[in-house]
Amino acid sequence: GMILLRHRLGTENGINALRTELQKEANRYPMLLQKILYSGTHTCDWIPVEAIDPLANEVKQLNVSRAEREVADALHVFQIQMAELIIAAKHTGKPICF
16 A cells, blocks of 8 residues: 555544644644644645654654643654654655645
8 A cells, every 4th residue: 555654643532632732832833733733634634755854853842741641641642653654754755644
């Protein structure tokens, strides 16, 4: 299927909870909020290779210890999954697709 790595980032409710958490510091996470967590049901979106480094910087800034307890575990899993997708994109020179 030409797919190196696949992650399901969460349910609609889970994505909404992550978005709510990151919106507390929205200026730190513009790409995560506008390109990835803006909807729990989006498909056919992609992050171009040129945007992988800025995305990686946002993912590195995620601070699970400051998150609300109810969403901290989900945020940690999301951070790991996004890091894996970023590594795969950098390794292959291909975009991240949703």
